[in-house]
Amino acid sequence: MHSGNCIIIHPWSLVQIGLTNILQSLKVDVGAVYSFSPENEIIQTWNDLIVLIDTTKIEMIRKHCKSFKRRNIALIGIHVDDSPVPDDPLLDEILYPSDTQGMIFNKLRPFSNFGKNKQPSLHLSDRETAVLKLVATGFSNKQISEKLFISIHTVISHRKHITVKLGVKSISGLTLYAVLNDLIE
Amino acid sequence: MRDPGSKKQALIEADDQLCDVLGRNIDLLPIVYRFGISSNMGQSTLEENSLNHKIDLDFLLAVLNTYHSGNYFPNTDSIDLGLLTDFLTKTHQHLKQVTIPLLGSLMQSLKIKLPDTKLTITLEQYLNDYITRLMDHIEFEEKYIFPLVGLRNGNRMGSEVKTSISKLKKLFSQHNNVETEISDLIMIILQHIPENTDIQIFHDILHTLSHFEKEQVDHARFEDKILVPRLLKLFGSKF
Numbered sequence: 502m503h504s505g506n507c508i509i510i511h512p513w514s515l516v517q518i519g520l521t522n523i524l525q526s527l528k529v530d531v532g533a534v535y536s537f538s539p540e541n542e543i544i545q546t547w548n549d550l551i552v553l554i555d556t557t558k559i560e561m562i563r564k565h566c567k568s569f570k571r572r573n574i575a576l577i578g579i580h581v582d583d584s585p586v587p588d589d590p591l592l593d594e595i596l597y598p599s600d601t602q603g604m605i606f607n608k609l610r611p612f613s614n615f616g617k618n619k620q621p622s623l624h625l626s627d628r629e630t631a632v633l634k635l636v637a638t639g640f641s642n643k644q645i646s647e648k649l650f651i652s653i654h655t656v657i658s659h660r661k662h663i664t665v666k667l668g669v670k671s672i673s674g675l676t677l678y679a680v681l682n683d684l685i686e
Numbered sequence: 687m688r689d690p691g692s693k694k695q696a697l698i699e700a701d702d703q704l705c706d707v708l709g710r711n712i713d714l715l716p717i718v719y720r721f722g723i724s725s726n727m728g729q730s731t732l733e734e735n736s737l738n739h740k741i742d743l744d745f746l747l748a749v750l751n752t753y754h755s756g757n758y759f760p761n762t763d764s765i766d767l768g769l770l771t772d773f774l775t776k777t778h779q780h781l782k783q784v785t786i787p788l789l790g791s792l793m794q795s796l797k798i799k800l801p802d803t804k805l806t807i808t809l810e811q812y813l814n815d816y817i818t819r820l821m822d823h824i825e826f827e828e829k830y831i832f833p834l835v836g837l838r839n840g841n842r843m844g845s846e847v848k849t850s851i852s853k854l855k856k857l858f859s860q861h862n863n864v865e866t867e868i869s870d871l872i873m874i875i876l877q878h879i880p881e882n883t884d885i886q887i888f889h890d891i892l893h894t895l896s897h898f899e900k901e902q903v904d905h906a907r908f909e910d911k912i913l914v915p916r917l918l919k920l921f922g923s924k925f
Contacts, residue, residue: 667873671863674870677812681805681878 510535510554511579520553523605527613538562542631542649548683549573551612556580566591575612625666630684632659636672637679697758698750700733700743707732707750717753720776721746745769753904762912770913771832777905778824785898786817792891799887805878816867823860834917865906868899
């Protein structure tokens with residue numbers, strides 16, 4: 502889970518920096534910036550936040566978008582040029598290169614309260630959150646390593662970090678934490 | 687002048703007055719009850735109390751000091767295993783008759799204060815599951831482990847006894863889980879107390895869980911450090 506309430510997915514550094522500055526003025530914390538679409542296990546951990554994404558990357562996350570409304574995720578497209586984007590019911594708003602700072606500010610302001618009421622995440626990384634979800638769902642270290650394409654040693658290392666950060670050791674305790682923080686049903 | 691800070695480190699001795707011992711550590715009161723001492727605590731010493739209530743004084747001192755100080759540990763070979771299992775059984779009864787009902791009543795109060803919230807529902811579920819596992823663990827101990835004490839000469843080695851012996855080592859991992867899960871619950875409650883809520887109910891729950899955790903740790907010390915090693919020593923050659 503991210504410490505902030507917003508995620509930016511865009512390959513251009515200038516776009517990443519510019520949007521981060523505008524979002525900060527709206528008191529929206531950018532928790533993570535990706536140049537490419539993150540892995541499925543990470544996307545599945547998202548809840549209650551704003552996702553700003555390069556419109557050319559939407560197809561890569563489309564299969565997850567059906568649950569975005571239920572998970573209180575606002576999806577905002579960042580278009581590559583000023584040609585109109587075809588209607589896409591998944592997008593809550595679209596930003597264009599010619600938008601002024603004021604226009605971007607006005608477009609983003611309605612979403613600025615997203616994620617403000619969620620519980621503090623104690624700053625688990627995306628990978629740790631993905632591991633926590635699988636541990637809480639009952640998967641073994643070996644199964645987790647296969648699902649996330651990482652070594653068992655790395656899984657154990659993530660689990661140690663999770664325990665230190667949360668102060669919770671047992672699987673039942675981790676499951677309780679995951680339920681209370683909407684990581685699993 | 688009374689100095690609880692320094693006295694807490696001092697060992698409890700036979701000539702200490704019971705009221706003074708309890709004044710130093712009031713958490714020992716339910717332990718004293720388990721020895722059948724529930725009245726006339728006045729000025730009498732532990733030695734006098736043990737005579738009046740027909741209690742083994744050395745065992746009483748060993749138990750009180752173990753619960754009183756995390757650093758103290760009795761001479762394991764001098765402990766009478768029959769007395770120990772009798773005391774541990776009474777601790778189980780206390781758990782079932784006092785601690786668990788108290789936790790249940792506190793959960794009911796929480797449900798009244800915060801009805802139908804995710805926190806209340808999931809905490810209650812966690813606690814119920816935990817208590818079910820704890821009851822299974824207690825049943826396991828009383829069914830398989832404690833009866834071995836009565837057979838400590840090892841003369842009768844029926845299949846049931848062999849089964850019990852083979853389960854002895856399982857106790858260690860079970861104790862570890864019992865303690866860790868309650869410690870985890872305390873941490874999670876601390877992290878999720880809602881804003882603008884009545885803090886007193888959470889304080890009561892945490893206070894009870896904290897006492898419960900301490901008692902579980904001390905209870906497990908008797909079993910893991912005295913009972914199981916002694917039984918393994920007695921029956922080890924029969925594996």
